[in-house]
Amino acid sequence: MRKLKTVIYITVGIFMLLSLISFIFTSSLNREVIGLGGTFIGLILILPSLLFIKIHRLISFGSRANHADIIIPDEHLQHKVYKESEKEEDESTNPKFKLVIDSLGYSGLSIIIISMFVVPL
Structure with a gap:
């Protein structure tokens, strides 16, 4: 609920600022x-x-299907890298930081969608 309020405040604030400009x-x-500004x-x-x-997850797991006949994947190594990256993520990430990043992403997406309808056709 907090993320939704933040997204709404950011979106409405941006459009008020754009209207003022x-x-x-x-x-x-x-x-x-x-x-266009939106x-x-x-x-x-x-x-x-x-x-x-x-991105390393996309590269290690996504490229496996494209190059399956060329690269022989090492499942044990991939699992080890995946577990180590999860440990680093748990230690280094902050829930407030994730809230801000997610809110910025969602509000940016909503601003783009609303801006598509504002531009005259």
Whole structure:
């Protein structure tokens, strides 16, 4: 529930700020400025959440299917790396940090979706 409130506050705040910027620079509410600005801000907000995806998991488990006939996977080694990465993740991550990163990702996605409907067709 806390994450949902944070996402709503960020999304509404960004659109209020974009409306204010549009009103200051164009002397009216310009839908193009709000829509394009929302799209760019949404992409910027999504970037931190995308950078914290465990890319080594995608590489080690995702590439196995594509190159199965070339690379013979070592299951024991992959399991060992997976367990070590979980230990590092448990020790280094903070629940508040995860809340912020997830909230930024979700609010960025919602801003992009709403911005698609604001831009005049």
